Amino acid sequence: MGPEPLRPGVARGDTGGSVSRYFPVALDLVDRRCLVVGGGAVAARKIRALLEAGAQVVVVAPDISPGIQHLVGDAGAQIELRRRRFEPPDLEDAFVVVTATNDPSVNALVAEQARARRVLVNAADDPANCDFILPAVVHRGDIQIAITTGGQSPALARHLRERLDRDVPREYAQLADVLGALREELRETGTRVSATAWQDAISDDALGALREGDVARVTEFIRSRLLHFGSDSMGDLPTTSSSPGKREVSSDPSPTIAEPRRDVRGGRGRIVLVGAGPGDPGLLTVAGQRAISEADVVVYDRLVNAVLLDSARADARTVYAGKSRGGAPMSQEEINQLICDEASMGNVVVRLKGGDPFVFGRGGEEALAAVQAGIPFTVIPGISAATAAPAYAGIPVTHRGLSSSFTVLTGHEDPTKPNTAVDWDVLARAGGTIVLLMGVDTLPGICQRLIAAGLAPETPAAVIQDATRESQRTVTGTVGDIAERASAARIRAPATTVIGNVVELAPILSWWGSCAEAAHETDR
Numbered sequence: 001m002g003p004e005p006l007r008p009g010v011a012r013g014d015t016g017g018s019v020s021r022y023f024p025v026a027l028d029l030v031d032r033r034c035l036v037v038g039g040g041a042v043a044a045r046k047i048r049a050l051l052e053a054g055a056q057v058v059v060v061a062p063d064i065s066p067g068i069q070h071l072v073g074d075a076g077a078q079i080e081l082r083r084r085r086f087e088p089p090d091l092e093d094a095f096v097v098v099t100a101t102n103d104p105s106v107n108a109l110v111a112e113q114a115r116a117r118r119v120l121v122n123a124a125d126d127p128a129n130c131d132f133i134l135p136a137v138v139h140r141g142d143i144q145i146a147i148t149t150g151g152q153s154p155a156l157a158r159h160l161r162e163r164l165d166r167d168v169p170r171e172y173a174q175l176a177d178v179l180g181a182l183r184e185e186l187r188e189t190g191t192r193v194s195a196t197a198w199q200d201a202i203s204d205d206a207l208g209a210l211r212e213g214d215v216a217r218v219t220e221f222i223r224s225r226l227l228h229f230g231s232d233s234m235g236d237l238p239t240t241s242s243s244p245g246k247r248e249v250s251s252d253p254s255p256t257i258a259e260p261r262r263d264v265r266g267g268r269g270r271i272v273l274v275g276a277g278p279g280d281p282g283l284l285t286v287a288g289q290r291a292i293s294e295a296d297v298v299v300y301d302r303l304v305n306a307v308l309l310d311s312a313r314a315d316a317r318t319v320y321a322g323k324s325r326g327g328a329p330m331s332q333e334e335i336n337q338l339i340c341d342e343a344s345m346g347n348v349v350v351r352l353k354g355g356d357p358f359v360f361g362r363g364g365e366e367a368l369a370a371v372q373a374g375i376p377f378t379v380i381p382g383i384s385a386a387t388a389a390p391a392y393a394g395i396p397v398t399h400r401g402l403s404s405s406f407t408v409l410t411g412h413e414d415p416t417k418p419n420t421a422v423d424w425d426v427l428a429r430a431g432g433t434i435v436l437l438m439g440v441d442t443l444p445g446i447c448q449r450l451i452a453a454g455l456a457p458e459t460p461a462a463v464i465q466d467a468t469r470e471s472q473r474t475v476t477g478t479v480g481d482i483a484e485r486a487s488a489a490r491i492r493a494p495a496t497t498v499i500g501n502v503v504e505l506a507p508i509l510s511w512w513g514s515c516a517e518a519a520h521e522t523d524r
């Protein structure tokens with residue numbers, strides 16, 4: 001008789017445990033129709049993951065949370081909302097279905113109907129109604145490390161995810177890109193390389209050099225090792241262990257690794273106010289990204305680029321607190337309450353805000369709320385639109401000989417108010433650069449007020465919409481006509497206005513796309 005086939009629950013010697021009943025696969029969901037039943041926070045997380053995988057997502061729920069509405073705004077035709085209860089025909093053409101309602105009977109009905117149609121189903125927190133489970137994932141570019149405990153302990157999956165997230169160097173993402181490109185290159189030239197040679201070519205030294213940004217040297221090093229398999233020469237790649245001042249590649253020496261992250265009595269809960277920058281994901285700070293990756297809950301705003309949420313753990317909760325003019329899903333008081341409540345339950349809460357949290361971001365109010373609630377908090381500053389928008393339009397806010405100061409103003413300040421908080425007369429005479437945030441609608445009144453206070457109407461001015469994003473547009477002119485030009489160019493929020501002689505430099509220093517002559521609209 002041959003050996004018994006392995007069955008779930010049967011001990012497997014080399015793993016020290018039994019065989020999991022789950023078979024890991026990685027699905028290609030691009031353009032596949034995936035159904036999500038449910039409109040709350042759990043559904044939002046699943047929807048985001050499916051959208052990122054390129055799926056066509058159909059969402060069925062009578063009530064759709066603001067977080068999902070926000071995703072709809074970003075995903076466009078990739079997502080379809082059906083604002084009603086689930087009906088079995090919703091399963092038509094579905095490749096997979098995820099049900100994440102808070103009603104177990106609905107989840108059970110969806111699972112039953114899906115199985116009747118042979119559509120694979122995942123029911124949140126209901127293993128009996130799951131044909132597949134969604135693992136906790138650590139992302140490193142194209143590399144994904146998926147963790148599942150076979151449904152036994154989501155907490156353990158999360159613990160392992162955090163551990164791996166801290167311990168697996170981020171440079172593996174670049175290493176995968178380098179190896180992928182070399183594989184393609186060698187395939188094209190018909191060069192055969194053994195599997196062992198590929199494995200031998202991967203070293204911690206390569207990771208160290210990638211950490212220092214030396215992609216070209218790493219590529220060359222690996223290429224030469226592949227082509228001269230058998231050589232153990234390390235070339236002149238720096239070795240991390242012997243390089244003074246360089247960090248170890250293999251692990252992050254964070255002292256928190258050995259510590260429990262949470263204390264059920266709430267002792268470890270805290271709030272981290274993180275500046276997300278103005279839109280370009282590359283403008284998030286390293287500290288900000290790390291904070292997001294460590295958070296239990298991320299509460300984010302409308303102007304935050306949703307891509308930044310990719311750094312959050314798969315099991316972290318993301319809450320959209322976006323505020324738009326005319327519609328306010330959450331008031332400032334509700335946000336303060338939410339972050340304090342979450343932190344007092346022991347969660348690490350990242351409050352992710354556009355630009356810098358303390359520049360017209362109401363971050364101070366959130367910090368005060370934390371102080372009042374006795375919750376520890378930290379602040380990770382962000383790159384503010386106040387400087388980033390001019391910079392991306394080629395405008396230095398100060399420049400020797402042109403401006404030696406800059407003032408950042410809110411356009412919400414009514415210049416016609418008798419007791420306005422802004423001293424327009426001083427501002428007009430100061431001779432420095434004026435940077436105006438939140439001032440698209442109020443631009444005509446503000447320009448008139450500055451001219452009335454003595455600012456020369458021919459003072460150069462620029463309005464930058466969607467700064468640092470692909471859709472960036474700049475309109476230039478003078479303080480006398482910029483409001484009209486911005487209106488003619490249909491400039492919309494978010495936009496930042498710069499007034500002052502430094503704007504003269506925009507046509508010369510513009511580097512983000514092209515900048516036409518002054519007084520002309522430019523794309524990007």
Ligand SMILES: C[S@@+](CC[C@H](N)C(=O)[O-])C[C@H]1O[C@@H](n2cnc3c(N)ncnc32)[C@H](O)[C@@H]1O
Pocket residue numbers: 277278279303353354355356357358359360361383384385386389436437438439464465466467468469493494495496
């Ligand atoms: C509520 S304030 C928040 C400012 C933010 N805390 C900061 O430091 O950038 C929002 C205003 O910032 C400006 N803003 C934010 N992102 C922008 C962007 N990508 N392009 C241009 N202006 C932007 C706009 O004036 C917008 O109305």
